[in-house]
Amino acid sequence: MHRSTSVTIRIALFIGLSLLTSWVFSEKSPATAALLFDCKIEQPPYKASWNPLTPIKVYFDVGNGYSAEQSYAVILPRHIGWVAAHLKLPNTRILGLRLDPASESVLFSVRNVRIINASQDSTYPINNDQSMAQNEIHERFDFPDHVAFRTALRTRADARNSSDPQLNLVLTQPIDLELTNSQKSRATLVGYKDALLSPWVFIFWSLIFFDFSRPSRWFQKRLSALCSRPL
Secondary structure (H helix, E strand, O other), rough: HHHHHHHHHHHHHHHHHHHHHHHHHHHHOOOOEEEEEEEEEOOOOOOOOOOEEEEEEEEEEEOOOOOOOOOOOOOOOOOOOEEEEEEOOOEEEEOOEEEEEOEEEEEEEEEEEEEOOOOOEEEEEOHHHHOOOOOOOOEEEEEEEEEEEEEEEOOOHHHHHHHHOEEEEEOOOOOOOOHHHHHHHHHHHHHHHHHOOOOHHHHHHHHHHHOOOOHHHHHHHHHHHHHHHHO
């Protein structure tokens, strides 16, 4: 009887702590609108140095043009095929978007470009013909399901630091990502769900499950016996 009560208490504590952890993470990183797309990043074979990661940054114009303060960046892997990109956007009116796909010479393929609001109940697709090459895009290749861009390779010694290829994501009209009161409630639930499924919460759950396991109790007993030995 005592053992079953103890297990019940520990399970209730586990659930409570999991929900509390999810709430903490959702408050630290609330749900926001986002620019989503699938991309594939490949390095040209003639490129001497090999880098497995590529920084990608989105700039959003909310009325003052593009600036570093109005941007968000992620780092994505190369040479592993298609990966999903998720770049956060502010919950406000967006007038324009600019994507910086790399800081050096790569082949950057993109498909399924879209914007979602924070409550994830409105989606704004961006077609391939709305992706316009700007600064330092050497070539464009159109395919039925995606579009690829080859960024220019500078030959100067400071090429790695100076290269700044850009894609302009042309919006047919401004996109209003501000939320109504009901959408804010849904966005809060989305934040809880994302936090509940985050890697940090998974690590927390794993530690809790490990505490339930036999190996954990075995280590605890051995540690107690070791600490109780006289010096």
